[in-house]
Amino acid sequence: MTAKDSVQAKDLILASASPRRVDLLQQIGIVPAQIIPADIDETPIEGEHPRDLAQRLALGKAQAIAKDNPNTFILAADTVVACGRRILPKAETTDQARDCLNLISGRRHHVYGGICIITDSGKEITKLCDTIVKFKPLTNHDIDTYINTGEWEGKAGGYAIQGFAASYISFMQGSYSNVVGLSLYDTMQTLRGNEFFRST
Numbered sequence: 001m002t003a004k005d006s007v008q009a010k011d012l013i014l015a016s017a018s019p020r021r022v023d024l025l026q027q028i029g030i031v032p033a034q035i036i037p038a039d040i041d042e043t044p045i046e047g048e049h050p051r052d053l054a055q056r057l058a059l060g061k062a063q064a065i066a067k068d069n070p071n072t073f074i075l076a077a078d079t080v081v082a083c084g085r086r087i088l089p090k091a092e093t094t095d096q097a098r099d100c101l102n103l104i105s106g107r108r109h110h111v112y113g114g115i116c117i118i119t120d121s122g123k124e125i126t127k128l129c130d131t132i133v134k135f136k137p138l139t140n141h142d143i144d145t146y147i148n149t150g151e152w153e154g155k156a157g158g159y160a161i162q163g164f165a166a167s168y169i170s171f172m173q174g175s176y177s178n179v180v181g182l183s184l185y186d187t188m189q190t191l192r193g194n195e196f197f198r199s200t
């Protein structure tokens with residue numbers, strides 16, 4: 001049974017181009033009325049903590065879309081992968097992916113998921129989900145094997161947990177869906193708490 005089997009939902013705009021976030025929302029019965037990617041500057045501010053960056057970007061994305069779409073629910077999210085205070089890039093080249101994998105090899109790292117929901121009344125709610133992930137020590141063969149999958153392309157931290165990289169993960173604490181791209185628990189609780197759903 002999906003959320004829409006038991007409740008009626010208002011329209012929602014997803015401020016993201018990520019197909020993973022669309023798929024995640026569908027798991028909980030939410031199909032965005034529109035998908036409108038937000039084009040904002042994602043450059044970290046000097047000295048900015050990774051958790052603050054995730055929240056700031058999620059808020060900025062939601063606000064950018066809300067300006068032209070009043071009186072509707074907006075959902076935006078951003079994922080930041082960090083080792084300590086070091087922010088890992090969204091890998092665009094094999095060298096970037098290799099650097100990320102070497103850095104997180106055998107270490108715990110944080111996946112910070114910033115979530116922002118702007119309600120149809122204009123209320124802004126931001127959330128942060130923090131998941132800790134540990135990879136086993138990676139050999140050069142492990143890294144080469146993963147690079148060859150191509151799954152790292154465009155992924156924060158140079159990997160996608162829902163693919164081959166799952167075979168390298170020895171420990172995880174927190175939300176799995178957050179590492180995929182959106183904490184479903186935090187999203188659902190925020191929507192429910194702000195009258196997105198109406199009982200039928």
